Amino acid sequence: MRTIGHFIDGSRTAGSSGVTGEVFAPDTGEVQAEVALADAAETAAAVQGAHRAQAAWAAWNPQRRSRVLTRFIDLVEAEADDLARLLSSEHGKTVADAHGDIQRGLEVAEFCTGIPHLLKGEFTEGAGTGIDVHSVRQPIGVVAGITPFNFPAMIPLWQAAPAIASGNAFVLKPSERDPSVPIRLAELFVEAGLPPGVFNVVNGDAVAANALITDPRVAAVTFVGSSDLAHHVYKTAAEHGKRAQCFGGAKNHLVVLPDADLDLVVDGLVGAAYGSAGERCMAVSVAVPVGDAIAEELVGRLAERVAGLRVGPSSDPASDFGPLVSAAAQKRVLDYIDLGVAEGAELVVDGRDLKVADHENGFFVGGCLFDHVTPDMRIYREEIFGPVLSVVRAADYEAALRLPTEHEYGNGVAIFTRDGQAARDFAARVQVGMVGINVPIPVPVGYHSFGGWKRSGFGDLNQYGSDAIRFNTRPKLITTRWSGAPGGASDFVIPTMS
Numbered sequence: 252m253r254t255i256g257h258f259i260d261g262s263r264t265a266g267s268s269g270v271t272g273e274v275f276a277p278d279t280g281e282v283q284a285e286v287a288l289a290d291a292a293e294t295a296a297a298v299q300g301a302h303r304a305q306a307a308w309a310a311w312n313p314q315r316r317s318r319v320l321t322r323f324i325d326l327v328e329a330e331a332d333d334l335a336r337l338l339s340s341e342h343g344k345t346v347a348d349a350h351g352d353i354q355r356g357l358e359v360a361e362f363c364t365g366i367p368h369l370l371k372g373e374f375t376e377g378a379g380t381g382i383d384v385h386s387v388r389q390p391i392g393v394v395a396g397i398t399p400f401n402f403p404a405m406i407p408l409w410q411a412a413p414a415i416a417s418g419n420a421f422v423l424k425p426s427e428r429d430p431s432v433p434i435r436l437a438e439l440f441v442e443a444g445l446p447p448g449v450f451n452v453v454n455g456d457a458v459a460a461n462a463l464i465t466d467p468r469v470a471a472v473t474f475v476g477s478s479d480l481a482h483h484v485y486k487t488a489a490e491h492g493k494r495a496q497c498f499g500g501a502k503n504h505l506v507v508l509p510d511a512d513l514d515l516v517v518d519g520l521v522g523a524a525y526g527s528a529g530e531r532c533m534a535v536s537v538a539v540p541v542g543d544a545i546a547e548e549l550v551g552r553l554a555e556r557v558a559g560l561r562v563g564p565s566s567d568p569a570s571d572f573g574p575l576v577s578a579a580a581q582k583r584v585l586d587y588i589d590l591g592v593a594e595g596a597e598l599v600v601d602g603r604d605l606k607v608a609d610h611e612n613g614f615f616v617g618g619c620l621f622d623h624v625t626p627d628m629r630i631y632r633e634e635i636f637g638p639v640l641s642v643v644r645a646a647d648y649e650a651a652l653r654l655p656t657e658h659e660y661g662n663g664v665a666i667f668t669r670d671g672q673a674a675r676d677f678a679a680r681v682q683v684g685m686v687g688i689n690v691p692i693p694v695p696v697g698y699h700s701f702g703g704w705k706r707s708g709f710g711d712l713n714q715y716g717s718d719a720i721r722f723n724t725r726p727k728l729i730t731t732r733w734s735g736a737p738g739g740a741s742d743f744v745i746p747t748m749s
């Protein structure tokens with residue numbers, strides 16, 4: 252059996268803890284490899300290596316650091332087909348979707364090639380007589396990243412690219428479900444010229460994660476995963492004096508006003524709710540048609556499309572979506588569908604009994620559509636993370652606006668309408684971090700930034716974009732006067748710039 256180890260100090264290393272986890276092939280349900288799960292000592296060794304490498308890396312001028320990222324992007328692009336197949340084989344998303352996972356990560360690396368410009372500080376000449384003030388942003392040291400299974404290329408790159416571009420060293424603990432792509436990305440970083448120790452991958456579970464977030468040499472923690480863990484990591488990192496940004500789960504609504512272009516809505520919903528088997532933090536899991544007339548038509552059209560979805564092996568280009576990541580994820584989703592039925596929602600399309608020919612043990616769940624879901628039901632309140640869309644009918648616009656606004660999650664939301672004023676009002680008042688107007692999955696481009704509100708995000712700086720540069724650096728303010736400048740008498744009064 253193949254064993255996936257770690258990537259520390261510039262090379263692959265075998266695990267020494269003696270503890271391993273199983274990596275499945277979700278298409279078949281078979282165990283395809285085992286992954287080393289680091290203990291606290293191995294994790295500490297990776298942090299030590301990063302700590303050693305960081306100062307020399309920070310001393311590279313920012314253009315040189317930028318050039319490493321440019322070469323890295325080229326190397327990843329040249330290998331994108333192989334990487335996408337590898338990613339798909341462990342995650343279960345289609346190869347086409349895996350390409351998107353890689354591409355959206357590279358877009359952030361591309362933004363970070365602008366680091367010479369992004370790190371420029373400010374200067375005030377003559378802030379007082381003979382006195383100048385300038386500010387610089389300096390790296391913070393070692394940054395740790397902990398990532399979820401659902402974007403094993405994109406989220407590690409969202410975290411690592413701004414961290415290392417800013418002059419930090421980075422220790423990534425990726426998801427133990429699909430660990431191979433992060434290890435390959437680490438090799439490509441070194442091939443691109445990144446000094447050993449600047450980007451490290453420690454595979455593991457809660458043990459490695461907690462070793463990172465409590466290690467005194469780690470200055471900041473960036474986490475993406477489910478909300479309870481995001482909250483735990485945020486609190487623990489803060490208790491240990493670290494900067495933290497922790498992103499959690501979601502329940503993303505798509506509101507359909509009566510004047511919406513229904514073709515656009517149905518197309519958007521099918522892709523956003525069922526793409527990647529619904530295992531996206533920006534997946535739409537709740538459709539909110541306003542008024543019964545549009546609800547009837549929407550449910551009728553969706554039912555036909557959902558029943559016709561091609562669910563099959565992730566490696567088959569004909570599949571609309573593939574299996575879930577694990578047997579545990581499959582059971583969890585099936586349990587939620589049973590729960591929805593028990594709670595009284597109407598299961599219009601039932602994907603529970605789906606069997607994929609020649610892949611009977613794969614972790615598949617067919618597309619499911621619930622109608623007449625109400626806000627008190629657990630299938631509405633909780634994140635299912637599977638190919639399940641719930642329709643919650645709203646009597647009017649205000650009732651529709653209240654649903655995402657009052658939900659405990661606040662990651663993404665969308666409204667479909669032809670009415671510009673209604674869309675504008677919605678965007679202004681809804682209590683959610685990312686809003687799409689006739690756009691079902693409003694993941695911002697790499698030079699803006701990504702972050703949810705409420706229990707979808709803990710911390711005040713978003714992922715990627717200029718927020719990420721702020722997260723990964725700290726400002727230093729320098730006030731200067733040279734000898735020969737006017738003034739200079741000692742004074743016992745707090746200095747003012749007169």
Ligand code: NAD
Nearest residue numbers: 398399400425426456457460476477480498499500501532
């Ligand atoms: P998860 O919370 O189970 O795991 C996330 C990471 O936390 C993994 O690396 C895991 O090993 C680690 N971990 C496990 N136990 C830990 C502990 N006790 N302390 C610290 N870390 C621990 O999430 P998942 O199932 O891998 O991913 C799906 C979840 O991620 C969903 O809730 C999804 O909405 C969320 N997600 C959010 C975003 C976002 O940007 N808001 C993006 C992608 C995914």
